Amino acid sequence: MSSASMTMTEKILARAAGKAAVTPGDNVWVQANVLMTHDVCGPGTIGIFKREFGRGARVWDPDRVVLIPDHYIFTRDEKAHRNVDILREFAGEQAIPHLYDVGTPRYRGVCHIALAEEGHTRPGEVLFGTDSHTCTAGAFNEFATGIGNTDAAFVLGTGKLLLKVPPTMRFVFDGEVPPYILAKDLVLHIIGDIGVDGATYRAMEFAGEAVERLTMEERMTLANMVIEAGGKNGIIACDETTRAYLRTRTPKPFEPVANDPGARFFAERRYDARALEPTVAKPHSPDNRALARELGGVRLTRAYIGSCTGGKITDFINAAQVLRGRRVAVDTFLVPATTEISRGLRSETVDGRPLLQIFQEAGCQISLDASCAACLGGPRDTFGRINGPEVCISTTNRNFPGRMGAKEGQVYLASPYTVAASAVTGRITDPRELLS
Amino acid sequence: MTISGRVYVLGDNIDTDQIIPAEYLNLVPTIPDEYQKLGSYALAGLPLRPGDPPFMPSGATATPYAILVGGKNFGCGSSREHAPVALGAAGAKAVVAESFARIFFRNCVATGELYPVETPERIVGAFHTGDEAVLDLEAGTLTHRGTGTVHHLRPLGDAGPVIAAGGLFAYARQSGMIAAPPPVSPTVDGGPTAGPDD
Numbered sequence: 001m002s003s004a005s006m007t008m009t010e011k012i013l014a015r016a017a018g019k020a021a022v023t024p025g026d027n028v029w030v031q032a033n034v035l036m037t038h039d040v041c042g043p044g045t046i047g048i049f050k051r052e053f054g055r056g057a058r059v060w061d062p063d064r065v066v067l068i069p070d071h072y073i074f075t076r077d078e079k080a081h082r083n084v085d086i087l088r089e090f091a092g093e094q095a096i097p098h099l100y101d102v103g104t105p106r107y108r109g110v111c112h113i114a115l116a117e118e119g120h121t122r123p124g125e126v127l128f129g130t131d132s133h134t135c136t137a138g139a140f141n142e143f144a145t146g147i148g149n150t151d152a153a154f155v156l157g158t159g160k161l162l163l164k165v166p167p168t169m170r171f172v173f174d175g176e177v178p179p180y181i182l183a184k185d186l187v188l189h190i191i192g193d194i195g196v197d198g199a200t201y202r203a204m205e206f207a208g209e210a211v212e213r214l215t216m217e218e219r220m221t222l223a224n225m226v227i228e229a230g231g232k233n234g235i236i237a238c239d240e241t242t243r244a245y246l247r248t249r250t251p252k253p254f255e256p257v258a259n260d261p262g263a264r265f266f267a268e269r270r271y272d273a274r275a276l277e278p279t280v281a282k283p284h285s286p287d288n289r290a291l292a293r294e295l296g297g298v299r300l301t302r303a304y305i306g307s308c309t310g311g312k313i314t315d316f317i318n319a320a321q322v323l324r325g326r327r328v329a330v331d332t333f334l335v336p337a338t339t340e341i342s343r344g345l346r347s348e349t350v351d352g353r354p355l356l357q358i359f360q361e362a363g364c365q366i367s368l369d370a371s372c373a374a375c376l377g378g379p380r381d382t383f384g385r386i387n388g389p390e391v392c393i394s395t396t397n398r399n400f401p402g403r404m405g406a407k408e409g410q411v412y413l414a415s416p417y418t419v420a421a422s423a424v425t426g427r428i429t430d431p432r433e434l435l436s
Numbered sequence: 437m438t439i440s441g442r443v444y445v446l447g448d449n450i451d452t453d454q455i456i457p458a459e460y461l462n463l464v465p466t467i468p469d470e471y472q473k474l475g476s477y478a479l480a481g482l483p484l485r486p487g488d489p490p491f492m493p494s495g496a497t498a499t500p501y502a503i504l505v506g507g508k509n510f511g512c513g514s515s516r517e518h519a520p521v522a523l524g525a526a527g528a529k530a531v532v533a534e535s536f537a538r539i540f541f542r543n544c545v546a547t548g549e550l551y552p553v554e555t556p557e558r559i560v561g562a563f564h565t566g567d568e569a570v571l572d573l574e575a576g577t578l579t580h581r582g583t584g585t586v587h588h589l590r591p592l593g594d595a596g597p598v599i600a601a602g603g604l605f606a607y608a609r610q611s612g613m614i615a616a617p618p619p620v621s622p623t624v625d626g627g628p629t630a631g632p633d634d
Contacts, residue, residue, distance in 0.1 A: 027594055029613070040461045044517060047466025052605045053614075072462060079462035079470075086464075132515040132539060148517035148543035149465065154604055158614055162604075164594065196449055197509035201538050230512065230537055285449060376458040376514070400451040400513060402481045403458075 005262035007168040008235050009203040012143040012257055016126045024167035024266070032064065033125035033142075035155045038111050039069040041130035041148075043086040048153035059094050060159035066098040066120050067091055068111035073102055074369045077379040109370030110337035112136040112224065112308040116216070117340050119250025123238040124257050128155055132227045133308050133397065138234035139219035140242060141256050145233045166232045167266035168203040169194075173210035173273040180432050181276050182318060183218035184310065184395065184415035186210070187225040188279040192289025193269070200230030202266060205259075210273035211236060216245040217314040224309050225397055228286040278430050280393075281413040284401045292418045295428035302392045303328065303423035304384055304404070305416060306335030307375035310395020313344040315416040316359075319395075320350040322420035322434050323362040329426035332364040333384035335373040342368045364423075377405040386411075393422045439529045439551070439571040441502025443563050444491050446482070450506055451513035452540065454481040456522040458514075465521040472497070474518055475525025489565060491526070498527040503569055503578075506533035507560045510552075511540025517547060524549030530571050532578050532589065534558055545595045548603035553578075554590040562587065 004021040006014060014021055017028035037045050049057065059065050067087045072080035084102050091099035098120070100108040108114035112133050115121050123141035127134060130152045137144035147161070155161050171190055186206075191198070204226040211219065219241075223234030236242075238256035246254070278292040305311065305319050316336065336342040345356040345368070359366055367373065367383045374384035375396040386392060386405035392412070394404065399411035414422070417431035424434060460477045463470040478499065479491035492499050504510075504523065510533035511519060520543045523531070530551040531544070544552040551573060559578070563569065568581035576589040592599060601607035608614045 041516065043464040044466050047464060051466065077462055079464075083462060083464065130515060130517075132513065134515075146515035146539055148515055148520075148539060148546055150517060150546035150604055151542065154546075154608065154614075158608075160613070162608075196512055197535060197537070200509070200535065227513075230509065232538055376453070378458055379462065380459065398451075398453070398513060400453045401483050403451075403453045405459075407481065407483050 005260040005264065007203070007259050007263045007265065008141065008205065008237065008257045009143055009168055009233060010165060012124055012126060013163065013165050015124065022165045024165050026165045027162060028165060029160050030126055030163045032128050032155050032159050032161065034064050034066055034120050034127045035152060036066040036068060036111055036115060036120070036127065036129035036134065037152055038071055038131060039080065039083045039087060040071040041152070042067060043083045044149040045130055045152040045156065046086060046090050048150055049156045052153060053157040057157060059096070059156045062094050062096045064159070065096045065156065066115065067096060068100045068108060068114050069102050070109050070111045070114070071372045072378055073371045074383065075379040075381050080379060108338050110308045110311065110372055113312060113337040113341070116140065116220065117249065117338060119246070119252065122246065122250060122252060122254040123242065124255040128152065128161060133224055135226045135231065135234050136220050136224040136308055138223035138226070139216060139236050141236060141238035143233055143235070146227065164201070166201055166203045168205050169199055170205045170207060170265045170268040172208040172268065172270045174208050174270060175210060175272055175274040176213060177210045177273045177276065180278060180417060180435050182415040182417055183214055183221035185276055185279045187222050188281050188286070188289060188413065189271070189276060191225065191229045191281070191287045192279070194229055196228060196285055196287045197230040199226060202231055204229065204231045204234045206234065206236050208273070212239065215314055216241060217312040220312065221309055225286070228397060278415060278418045278432070280418065280428060281399055283399050283410040283412065286398060286413060292414065292428055293430040298412070298428040299391065300330050300393055300422055300426055300428065301390045302330050303332040303419050304374060304392055304394040304396065305419055306333070306337065306373055306384070307396040308337055309397040310416055311335055311337035311341065313341045313348060315395055316341070316345060316355050317348060317350060318416040319420040320355045320358045322417055322431060323424065324350055324353065324358050326362055326424045328363045328423040330423055332423040333374065334359055334364050334366045335383060336368065336370045338370045342370045374404050376403060393419050393428060395419050437573040439502055441568070442500055443503045443505045443565065443567050443569050444501035445560055445563050445565045446504060446506045447560060448507035449509045449512055452511060452516050452519040453513055455479055455511065455519040456516065457481040461516060461518055463518070465518055471521065471525050474522040475527070478522040478526035502527070502529045503571055504528055504531040505560060505563050506531060507558060508534045510536050512537035515539045517543045520544045520547055520549045532559065532571065545598050546604040548599070551599065553592070555587060556590055559587050
């Protein structure tokens with residue numbers, strides 16, 4: 001075993017630092033390939049950039065800055081609109097081509113999904129974003145992590161950031177997942193095992209036959225939630241599934257990385273994917289794990305399907321498989337993550353019926369306005385926001401007190417199958433009860 | 437550096453939604469009025485039991501608590517820099533906790549708003565909200581004024597030099613990564629040109 005044997009995360013950071021090798025714990029200046037910011041953290045980032053580098057300063061590379069307004073878009077809140085104006089003004093002044101502006105055909109919606117759809121997530125690269133779920137892009141075999149406004153302002157001016165190289169925890173799922181299990185179940189299972197701080201300062205790698213068989217959307221669900229275990233980044237090997245997704249999304253070349261033989265891991269956990277059962281995180285923590293079948297006594301007042309975690313086209317297809325020909329028993333809110341997914345609700349079908357029709361016939365409340373919406377509560381007039389003592393089951397990522405709005409609310413996190421099945425019965429339901 | 441004052445005691449996994457609820461993220465930390473407003477909402481998302489004093493008394497512009505005492509994984513969740521900013525704008529100077537979530541810790545260091553200090557042992561049971569304490573960063577101790585008990589702190593480690601320099605930008609200038617600061621101009625400090633401000 002050579003001392004230069006590195007994990008995927010170490011190899012990306014070594015490359016980005018211009019070094020032959022790095023070791024966990026090393027502090028290195030890393031060159032960014034892409035910096036993403038949105039309407040909630042962009043204005044503050046821009047403010048710090050101007051304060052520190054000067055009013056006439058230029059960003060390090062306009063083509064590597066991506067501005068995606070997505071959080072507070074469909075609201076009457078004037079400051080929210082002002083914040084999008086600040087992004088607009090900055091994009092104009094700095095000649096940044098990648099502004100996915102509100103009210104234009106370029107508007108996309110939730111940044112983490114839009115980044116992938118627009119080809120900004122590429123293997124072997126370094127992506128920083130002013131959002132903790134930036135780790136989603138690790139599904140594309142890149143180093144992607146969330147940073148604050150000050151760090152982001154530094155990257156805007158220099159293209160670089162000082163990072164500590166994380167050790168890697170490896171999670172291997174052997175075998176094929178059963179048809180009622182989704183990536184959300186896998187990641188909630190892991191978080192339940194290691195806790196909400198179980199991967200703090202570490203990379204989380206997902207591997208094994210079950211992961212290799214997942215679509216890119218499902219892999220994104222895995223990488224998306226590493227922050228819920230405290231992880232710095234999530235990472236998955238590049239394969240034909242990755243390449244097939246990227247082929248239609250970006251003409252830019254990329255250089256994937258693979259673990260070296262003899263790469264060292266901080267820990268490795270193996271799971272038998274065949275033995276997994278539909279999993280739920282109870283209020284008020286993503287590691288408060290239970291099985292869906294154990295929670296049949298929990299009466300719900302609403303269900304929610306949306307966000308970077310659970311508002312992708314595959315999430316809606318999965319939900320439609322359960323909701324097809326059925327009626328929901330509680331208020332069920334659906335918000336597509338992006339405009340592409342919003343269009344997909346009309347064009348994608350299950351058993352020949354468009355998703356939108358299935359959801360309408362099931363009695364769901366559907367917003368076609370793609371955004372983060374009620375995943376994080378947001379302004380009071382946000383679609384689907386919890387404004388009272390609701391008991392909600394949701395495909396989103398966090399169930400902290402008050403996360404989806406009112407502190408009195410209770411949020412259960414689950415897969416699109418489990419959320420859809422629970423919406424039909426009005427109590428938490430193992431999707432095996434309804435899936436044929 | 438010594439920080440003296442009353443402590444506000446919290447538990448484990450205090451997430452950034454509790455520190456600054458998302459409905460206030462329309463406020464931009466670099467706009468001075470909005471920086472102050474963020475401070476007024478610090479810990480507004482914390483569920484309180486009857487009789488618990490709020491971190492920000494109703495109508496106050498500053499918190500009576502200089503030091504937050506927490507358990508594990510303080511600041512988990514969102515990367516919103518509004519969180520350390522809100523605590524700092526409220527007048528808090530330090531968080532002493534068993535462990536921190538990575539991004540929150542880094543945002544404390546990068547902004548210089550708060551000192552994030554770790555303790556090798558759990559101290560949430562050793563303090564009650566309102567107790568007086570002295571945090572001595574050089575000595576690495578947190579002393580309970582009432583009981584005289586001295587709690588030892590972990591060294592700041594890699595963050596030490598960055599904090600000592602005055603935050604990420606100052607550290608980068610000191611180490612030659614970026615050039616000297618731009619000339620100070622009053623228009624720069626207000627952040628981006630704001631639109632109509634309600």
